Amino acid sequence: MSQRTRIYYTAEQKALMWERWKKGDTLHDIGRLFDRGHSSVQNILQETGGFQPLKRKRSNLSLTLAEREVISRGLAMELSMRTIANQLGRSPSTVSREIKRNGSYADYRAVVAEKAAWQRALRPKVCKLTGRLNLIRLISRKLHRQWSPQQISGWLKRQYPRDKNYHVSHETIYKSLFIQTRGVLKKELLACLRSRRVMRRSRYSSLKRKGLGTIVGAIPISERPASIEDRAVPGHWEGDLIAGSNNTYIATLVERHSRYVMLAKVKDRRTDTVIAALIKHSQKAANRVI
Helix, strand or coil, X not given: CCCCCCCCCCHHHHHHHHHHHHXXXXXXXXXXXXXXXXXXXXXXXXXXXCCCCCCCCCCCCCCCXXXXXXXXXXXXXXXXXXXXXXXXXXXXXXXXXXXXXCCCCCCCCHHHHHHHHHHHCCCCXXXXXXXXXXXXXXXXXXXXXXXXXXXXXXXXXXXXXXXXXXXXXXXXXXXXXXXXHHCCCCHHHHHHCCCCXXXXXXXXXXXXXXXXXXXXXXXXXXXXXXXXXXXXXXXXXXXXXXXXXXXXXEEEEEECCCCCEEEEEECCCCHHHHHHHHHHHHHHHHHHHC
């Protein structure tokens, strides 16, 4: 089996991933858009815990890539900094600082300077839980007791109404759990969440509309004849399956008119097993009547 070529997603493709993820699509559905498996998409979404990172914006005062290219061409033509600054409509000191922080006259490259500027502009916001061990212990203790982040957030505000250092939103708790790079809440606490998820899911995410767990070709109860509702006509049966401990199952059939009940023990809950057991049991009951 030949190995597939590794794909590097563009910013537009990643934006499409996040858009479909917010709409509730599964990882498999998103992966099929790019002819890739779900793990290829999961690696990108899980990096930020299922939270879409904010789009970075450039300050109006910052030099653009086009302006840096003008500087690079001016240096190649051996123009003075004042001449380059006049072409850009900038101060000569702005051009001078740009060249000094990105090498020298001979080493300046517009693309390299642009990437370095974006890297220097990173300002990671410190998490509110960072360094607050007492608050972390309180949250961890409540999570171990199966409290939800919403309950913890509300309890902290009521318990410490005047101390805002203990006021933390449920979103901060979720992000601290799902984004482990924050280094605040331990990964083991994810198992304490009621959903047991490892990253944020969309509120519109559901497997119900995918058709999973439904009987193919089944007629819904809402469409059954009206004569069945009043139990006046004999011969209508209603089936169900009862699951017990240690993987034990009992199939039931109830005649709606007489309320006659038949029970059949089955070895598993598979459809063909249950149907075969009910047919065999009903035939035995019919033979006894005859």
